[in-house]
Amino acid sequence: MSDPNCLSDYDPSGIGTINGNLFGLPFDAETANLWVIGVPWEVTVSYGAGTAQGPARILEASPQLDLYDYDYPEGWKRGIYMQPTDASIAAQSHQYRSQAARIIEWLEQGNSLGDSPDLSAVLAEINQACQAMNHWLERSCLDAMAAGKQVAVLGGDHSSPLGYLRALAQGHREFGILHFDAHADLREAYEGFDYSHASIMFNALKIPQISKLVQVGIRDTCEAEMDLVQASNGRVVSFSDPQIKGDRYRGKPWATTCAEIIAHLPHQVYVSFDVDGLDPKLCPNTGTPVPGGLELAETFFLLRELVNSGRRIIGFDVCETGDGEWDGNVAARITYKLSNLMHLSQDREFLT
16 A cells, blocks of 8 residues: 555545646655556557557546546556656657668568668667667666566557556566557567567567467458468467457357456556557547547456456556547546556456
8 A cells, every 4th residue: 555644634535636646646656556657658659649648638537537446446546647648759759750660661662671781770760769668668667676566657659558568477477468459569560660569469478477368349451460360379369359249149158258258367467558448439549549449438447357267467568659639638547447446456456
């Protein structure tokens, strides 16, 4: 539990205050149990831009939320603190995004990078910059964990949390990923970018401590990605949106499907939540919206059942939040729910 002194004059039923912290909570780096790191990064986005503003939009919208959570009414007392966003990360994202756009445009015209030595050099520079960002996040997460803190990451595009996954791997012998997304994100160096937003799970699978990747809501993927799933010998399991919808139309309860999803996951679970896994009406300004998808209540039910199964959430990210007020509102609710469920899963484990 957080230091109660910071709560002495705080009214959780009062007006949400804009104090620079998520949800207007009164915690700081010392008193909060959970540190949230914003990663305003979208260098490799290949469709719509704006996700670099996602952390700011979530922060801006968050004081509008009421704090009572039906799953964990006093979860907010564990403490949430969002670190100030590193302005240099945002500046680098803007700089390299404009250069990446040149490469994407060249490739979309049917050209090859081999035909442009200049662009090949730009690509190498971008890959190096993305690698440096991953190292920065890994160090930041390791510092937080060394201070006894839980960590969450707010992207940015979906390439953002790779450094966090690498940090978690240093403290866990095995864990699985529950991945909400419209896309499989299993492309190898998509468009030449080693750390593309479309390659996050391909890169995550290079981490040996990640024993399972369970994907939910996938509906926009390519043949090579499906071949990788089939060749993974069960390490990657995909519950596609067409499969989920088809089962529902035939009368299969969502609770049954959730039990099947959870059965594939190990005891320790990381949740990677790309908001484009939802119906686009919920986050319309996300980078690569796709028709179909999950309702927010469906994802919360699955996460609730995950915790009820006795599994432990060890961390999470919320990525691809678009540059819009409503997008920030929805993503703030996802962030708050995941924060409370992560704390609940760990508190239950401690008590048992």
